[in-house]
Structure formats: C-alpha cells, structure tokens
Amino acid sequence: MAETSLSQAKADPTPYKGSRLGGLLHRNETLRGYLLMSPTMVIMTVGILVPFIILLVMSFWTREGFGFDTTLTTTNYQRVWTEPIFGALLSRSFWISGVATVATVLLCYPMAYYVAFHVHRNKMMWIILMTLPFWTSYLLRVFAWKVILGYEGVINSGLMSLGLIEAPLEFLLYSQTAVIITLAHAWAAFAILPLYVSLEKIDKSLLEAATDLGDGPVTRFLRITLPLSMPGVIAASFLIFIPTTGDYITPALLGGPDGAMIGNFIQLQFGAVNNWPMGATLSIVLMLWISAIALVFLFVTRKAQEKIA
Amino acid sequence: MDVVDQLGSVREGKLSRRAFTRGLLSAGVAMATVPAGTRRAMAAAEDQASYFTWGGYDIPELFVPYQEKHGELPNFSIFGGSEEALTKMRGGFVVDVSHPCNSGMPRWVKTGLFQPIDTSRLSNWPDVIPELVDLPGNQADGGKIWMTPFDWGQTSVTYRTDLFELEGDESWDMLWDKRYTGRLGSLASGGDAWWCGAIKAGVPMSDIATDEAFEKIAAVMREQRPLIRVYTDDTTTLEQALSSGEMAAAMTWNSSATLLQSEGVPVKFANPKEGALTWVCGLMVHKDAPNLDRAYDVIDSLLSVDSGKFMINDYGYGHSNAKSFNEFDAETLANLGLSKNPADVLEAGHFQIPQSQEWETRMNETFEQIKAGF
C-alpha cells in the first residue's frame, strides 16, 4: 500500500493538461481521494450520523398523549436508572449474548484451526461452505430453529422415537437456552472468518521451531498458536457480542417470557407501548453500555497480551 | 449462463477486453431493462387500495367482489395489535383502509387521521346489522359514520378436551390453573389480555380505568405470568401448541378453535361462567387515502355475503351482514358460539368500553413490564 502511493505520487505530476480544476485534482492526491470517498461518506452520514443525532435529541424528550413534549429533560434516563426492569433486561441481554459469544468462539475455533492447518487443498471451498448459511435469511434461520426445538420438533420427536425420553423436553423452546443455541448457530460465520484469518497468518516455522525445542502439541498450542490467534478471538467476540445484544427476532420467536431481551423492549416502545422517546433513550443506553463493555474488554485483553509477551 | 462462462474465462485468465466489454454491455442492458419492467409492475400494484389489517384477513376469499371488479387483490399490510397499528399510522404510514376494534375506535378518530365514511357508497350497507353500527363514538357529522362494522366475536379460552381436566364449569380460572403451569398460552396484546384479566379479577368494564382496577388487574396478571408458556400475537403459535399438546389451554379468538376443530383436534372454545370478552371490529378510511374509490370497494367486499359466509364458516367469527347468517341453521351457529342476533352474544359477555389514550399507554406499559417479569 505505502509503496503504491509513493510510486504514484512520483509518477503523477508529469503528463496531463486538463482544466485547471482537473489539474488541481490531479496534483492533489489527498483531495482526489476525499472526492472519490465523498458520495459514500455522504450516504453514510445521512444514514448513520444524522439519525443518531436525532435519536439522541429525542431521548431527552418525553411522550405526551399523541405527540412529544420537546422540552429537554433527563426523565427517561432517570427512569432507566431507577426502575429495575431496564437494568434487568440489559444485564439479561448481555448475559445471553455473552454466553452465545463464548459458545460460538469455542465451537468455531477448532473448525478454523482445522481449515488453517490441516486442509491443504480447496481451502476456499471450505471457507465458502462454512460461511454460506450466514448469507441466507436471518429470519428463516431463526424460524428453522423453532421447527427443531419445538415441542413436537425434530429433537423431541427424534429422542422420543429412540425411546430416550418419555415426554417432550419443554425447556428446549421458549427459554434462554433456545435463544443462546440459535444465536450461536446464526453467528458462526462471524467467528470462523476472523479466527481463520488470524490462524492462517501464523508463521508455521515458529511451530516447527517449538517442536524442535521439544514442545509437545499441547504446550506448543498454548505457547504459540493460542496467543498468536488472540487477535482473531477478540475480533470474533466483538463481531458476535455487539450485534447480538440488540437482537429481538430470536427472543421474540424463541425466548418465551423469560427470554425477552432489551431489543424486544426497544421495539415495543416504537410499537404497542408507543413511547418513542423512551425507545430512543433505551437505544442510546444500549449503545453506551456496548461501548463501555467493548473498551473494558479491549483493555483487559491488551493487558493480558502484554503479560504473555 | 453468461456469468458461468465469464467466470470460467476469468479464472483461466483468458477474458479478453472485447469479451469483457461485450459481457458488460449485456449486463448493462439487462439492468437497464429491469427497472423499466419493474416500474410497470409497480404501477399496476400501486393502483390497488391498501388494507392494513390483522394477520389472516389478507386472503382472496374475502375479496371476491373486489377481485371481480379490479382483477387483483388489494395490497395488504399486517399488524399484530391495534395499538401497534395506530402507532405506525401516526408515524406517517398511509393506507386506504384499516381494521380497528370498537374499544380503540374513539381514540383512532381523535388522532384526526381518518375520514368519515359515506355509507351510501356501499352496496351492502342496507344489510348491515344496525346494532353493530350503533357504537359509542361512531357517529360523524352529516349522517356519516367513522367505522363500518365488519367482524365480531369473543376472546375466550380454547382448551384441549382430552388434556384439560375441568373442575366444575368452564371459567377464566382455567388460565390461572397451577396444575397446568407452563402449559397455558396467552395473546400478547394488552388489548385482549388486560381486559380478560379484568374479567378474572372481577373488575367491571366500566371501572377499568380506576387506579384500584389497575392494581387488581396487574396483580392477577402477575399471578398468571409464571404459568404462561408463551405470550404471542401470533395465533399460529397458539394453534400449533394446542394441536401438539404443548399447551392444554390458551387465550384465543374464535378462529383458532374453529380452525383446530376442522383439523380434527379435540378442542373447545370455552363459554366461561364469568363471561367471555366480546368485541366488534370494523373498517376505517384514512383521511389521505390515495385510492378512495377503491377503499370503498374494499369495505364493500368485506361486507359482502361471500365474505360473511367465509368468516362464519371457516373462522367462526360473526359478520356484520345479516344475510350472511341465512346460510347457516341455528344449531350450527350455536355450536360456533354465534347468533343471528349479535346482541345475544355481545351482551352475554363483557363488551369492551373505549378508553383514553393515557389509559391505553399506561395499560400497555404495565402489561409489557409484567410480561417481562416485573
């Protein structure tokens, strides 16, 4: 990359006699870059930044009958702070997402490891195979799990026909377990890719060196492979934990009364409960918590890595 | 096939620039023509009236006259509860016809989002049962009305006759029966559940807005919450659960019981001794309805005898067209919990009374918190 830009900069001032603007653009690399970026940035700004600002402003409003009271107040934030339900829903969401994240990373690590170290041909096919289901409709994948975990679903009717259980297992559906299983399955691709990339990058000669120095497979893994793949583990954890905390389809379809997450409550504020400002506040609070958790997580892993190094 | 060929040539590094340009050209032509074709199709679909309704009403059977006239079905949007629908419309969602119920109608009118209906434009109007039109708050200026009644029925308990062991009479206590913990289901919308809670708590409908009533009903709902396997607006979920035996009893509308019975599942739609919850739902027209003429056609189609027969026979709901009932004998109707005279059914139960917006939001907020376990 750096090389590209350097050689480009060197080659640039020579040919070209266009309009003055063209000349300026041609000479000024940075300006041209920004210009090229600008349509994308405009869309992203309109689509992300502006809505966020409005969301933030609205979170300081309150509901009033059919409309909004636009005087700025922190009432909503006080409610989130004082009423136990919001804290409980938030911590439940983080708990469910956390467990799902850990489970996904643990289950996907051996898979990524296998493809990185033991597959020598058609790696591309393996990667495609492992990520393909991710691209299909999220709604349908969640829905499929409902079919599987259901009272007369695949698992229950299978186990019953094998004579392993007498009556269907009811805890499978409408529970936190159901939500965790579904999330772990649905987000597997987000774990596999970063894990694979970080494992693949590991210099194989390091492993051979370790073997030569008499490390067994376990020690070698713990001393070299695992620490070197930590960036992948961290990336995977982020990519799964953050989006899943706000999920509401999975808990809505599979969670039952005890599996509801903060996303469901946010959605309700914009629907049945009809308190948009409160919904905005909850979204902002969720964002803040996610950022805080992410920062702490980053800090801790960095410390840990320093210690290892 | 083009894509595959190109793929092959790209992989072999053989794709010449000319071949590439040609491919690009054809791709460009293909893409340029897609939007054109789409625009045409879209124009056709947009000409139809849009109908914003509960799930299950978006089917051809209810639009036979409309389809005969316009060749196509209206466009449908679906909501899970009427409060959700109102919120969406207040957020700028414009449709031609929507489908509220009597308890919400005055509040819907108050939003100023709807226009009065000129009943002289409806060919089926003379057959509409007058008691169903004469609801509080339904009269608009100039002899017009806000909501034309369409369907009416009950919210009650559907239970498995083989799985649920009755103790005494059918009653709302069935949904509070600890013997069936985790095997009971409920509708998620407060518009039904809260009112049923009021019946269970012994709160008269006329007192439902008092603070005392709020406390009483909330207490009842909290007591029920640990027994409930799932709260859902999705009647499929309840029906499937009842059919598989996952649930022994659930709060449903008429249609669930009727559908399950036609599938051969041994269920009964209870006639609770405290009385069921009764309601009338109808059709309102948006003030900015883009296809006003067709909006009237949607309403007329829904009020037709064809639609009425389907509603009674397949869904077990009452219909607002008196002639729809002529096809059925008294016994069949009684088995469905219906009657040619709606007042017989509506007054035997607890008829919902419209409430203020403040009440509605407070109720929904409280109920959502209870469902979440607080």
Add this chain to the structure above:
Amino acid sequence: MSGTYIKRPNRPLQIYAVIFLIVLYTPVLFIPMFSFNDSLYVRFPLQGFTLQWYGELWTREPVWNALWNSIKVGVVVSLISTLLGVVAARAITRYRMPGKSALVTFIMMPLVIPGIIFGVALLVLMSRMGVPLSLYTVTVGHLIVCLPFAVATLLPRFEGFDPSMEEASADLGENGWWTFWRVTFPMVFPGVIASMLLTFTISFDEFIMAFFLTGTDPTLPMYIWGQLRFPQEFPSVLALSSLILFVSFALVFVAQRIGRVGLEDEL
C-alpha cells in the same frame, strides 16, 4: 505453506469438522423438508409427499407482489452500494488520506452496531422529516446495511492488483478515466460482480431494517413475517422459504466463487 508441519491428518479434528458442517446445515434443511410434507402443521412423523404448497404459492398474488418489491429494492441497493463501494475502495487503496482508517471504521460501523438501533434511528429520522414509509425508505436502510459488505468485498480486489499496469497506461498517454475503464476496472470486475450478488442477497433476505421501515408494500421477508401468524398459510410459507433459501445459496455461492477468483493465493 512451506513446512512439513502436521502433514499427518488429525482424525478427531476431521470428525469434528464434519459434525460441525452437519450441525451448521441441518437446521436450514428442515424447512425444505417440511415444505413437501402433506400436513398443515410442522411436526413428525411426516405425513406424505405433496407439491400442493408450492402449487398454492403460484396462485397467491401477494407473494408475487412481495417478491417484486424485494427484487426491486435488491437490484437498486446492489447497484448503488457496489458503485459507492467501488469508488470508496479505490479511494482507500489508491490515495493517501489523513484519517483514512477512521473513515474505513465509520463505513464498517453497521457491521457491529445492532440492527435495531439503525432501524429505529432511521425510522425516527424519516418520521421527523415527514417522509412516508415506502420501498424507498427500505432501500435507504438496506443501503446502510449493504455498503460495508460491498466495501469489504471490493477492498481486497483493489489492494490485490498491480498498480504498475495503471502507470503503464498513464505513461502511454491514456487519460485517467480511460485508464480506469480499460485497465483498473477489468481487474476488479470479479469483485464487482461478487459485491453485486452479495449485496443483492443481503437486501433480499434483510428483515430488521425492513421491519421498521416498510410502508404498505412488504418485502418478501416482511410478507413471511406477516404470514407466520396465519396457520393455513404456514406450509406455503415453508415452500416460499425453501425457494428463497435455494436462491440465496446459489447467488452467494456464485458470488463467493467469483469474488475469490485470483485471490486464492492469499487464502
């Protein structure tokens, strides 16, 4: 891949990999299976084979409307997001810009922020501006979701190609656009196709944004969501879902193949 490190196959890992793939795919495969089942309800044992549900699908007008809506949105989204992705990826790889990594992070944000927050924020924006919800608002929502994927698909393409080709063209006196058109674009072409297919699929399957931003015209996933409430439609929904799954799988498979052509060495 130089060393002799672990040439010996690792049995347990191999078995694990196979089980992993089975578990990954089975849930999704039950949908097609039950779509051929001759019963209104989804439960074992299977009641017999039927094509009835697919036949019913054929005659359902709303399904076709919803399909059209999804295709319209998908095509527009895939074209715009890929176009924007191309310029962005080119700018990112080709020019030195201060704050470049911040810009890239900004573009990639939708990947990690819960979808509900974007959906809600856009809903609030639209309603404050008085924009009625329609397929256009869904398109804007999908654009935000798809852009990061377009950029992520195109970036490796632009990074991977040899700038000396462009220089050679420039030295031959070709102007900038001509160079881009004749030299750069053909090289990144597979990435462009891959990006278009992927973004189309994402938009086609997207639900969360559509949930908040759909007006009267439902997209296909929104239609399915509505039909889930309705038991008689349920098997048809399964049939429809099977078809969608099939199309998505096919599109993504092709996209992945094309997208990685020539990049195999990197893998």
